[in-house]
Amino acid sequence: MIEYRNVRVALLGGGTVGAQVARLLLEHKEEFASRVGASLELTGIAVRNLDAPRSADLPKELFTTDAESLILGADIVIEVMGGLEPARSYILQAINSGADVVTANKALLATHGTELFEAAERVGAQLYFEAAVAGAIPIIRPLRESLAGDRVKRIMGIVNGTTNYILDKMDTEGASFEDALAVATELGYAEADPTADIDAFDAAQKASILASLAFHTTIPLEKVHREGIREVTGKTVELAKKAGYVVKLLAICERLIDPETGEEAVSARVYPALISREHPLASVHKANNAVFVEAEAAGSLMFYGAGAGGPETASAVLGDLVSAARRHIIGGPGLGASTNANLLVLPISTITTRYHVTLSVYDRPGVLASVADVFGRHGVSVELVEQGTFGSEAVSGEAAPTATLVIGTHAALESDLASTVSALAQLDAVSSVVSVLRVEGA
């Protein structure tokens, strides 16, 4: 029988992810020991409520509400509590007491990442965060290590499982937004406050982490352009489907040239966009995520898999735990911070892409010409016009016939498109601007 050294592991959080981390750690104790060369001893699980039901059958005596004492005796601390505080203070306490830290907390990293990485660097500790982006998918390690010798040009992906689940259910089953969100929450995909998912805060946090790693710079969360899926209605999804598209919440991070200075810059943005049904991202269903990485030498790489869920995310957490435990046994410097540039983050107004503008217009002669004129006057070139469903609307007590008009543009500058849409909204012929969606992944 091999006598293994003991590595003490403290777990902060026993919810969707934490309970599964604890279960797998206890169930596969022997395997972890032989893989790491040390016995991983789960010393406790810090929670708020000792009596709350858990998704796994775990020994009651492991649970505590005293996170600080738990951290004191630990070699490695796993933080899967979520939120900014007390998670930030606990991680700082762990780092300062000499422990390495594994976290799945993208909100914390995107907000206080610099402080935490600097604290870790000061004392030679390591911060692992594979689970913070795209659940089970290994994407942090490839960006941090495998592609460290290459130059990443662009990342485009679906990085939020909850919104993908909702949009997919709306597209494939005609489900309502509310019903789909309720199921996603029930399945443990959504954040404690699901507005983090719906309003794309979660995806923006992930974009900030991905872009900072990929471009070796710091992309503050507030510089990530963010639009959520609240405005995406069943009608928008249906019209997209008819036109051969699917609506997906995309995160896009890319190297660009600053049009003002000609210097290299970057863009990081998150918004719902139309993707052709032929595009590989269109077949990312349910809570799955997919991330395309385009690098100078490697070319195009695609990472795909479960983006959320307890066991799925626990897999990424435990992969980090094994790395941290091996470092604890063998020693070594670990990965340093790789920031070597301070690149300008371009505002959304400077981005160029294609658009679909859907209008409800009064069905009368000359409407098409007046709409086309607005696009022309703002320098936006029209690629296609499709007339959709007909209806009617009461105007001054009279029923006025209306029609849906979908105008697809060639690549146009965001600021030109924005002024076009403002002018369209003022046009007599236009009853309402139904939706404006960018078209990506041509």
Ligand SMILES: NC(=O)C1=CN([C@@H]2O[C@H](COP(=O)(O)OP(=O)(O)OC[C@H]3O[C@@H](n4cnc5c(N)ncnc54)[C@H](OP(=O)(O)O)[C@@H]3O)[C@@H](O)[C@H]2O)C=CC1
């Ligand atoms: N769920 C998912 O699919 C994914 C989640 N993540 C991230 O993982 C982290 C955890 O998520 P998840 O497991 O879903 O969250 P849950 O809300 O399911 O679980 C949070 C856990 O932390 C405990 N907790 C919260 N606040 C405190 C506190 N102040 N003191 C002690 N314990 C506390 C809770 O205790 P109690 O049980 O008593 O309430 C609970 O056990 C988050 O950062 C999330 O963004 C990342 C990828 C995917």
Ligand SMILES: N[C@@H](CC=O)C(=O)O
């Ligand atoms: N709420 C998140 C969970 C994983 O990060 C999501 O839906 O993707």
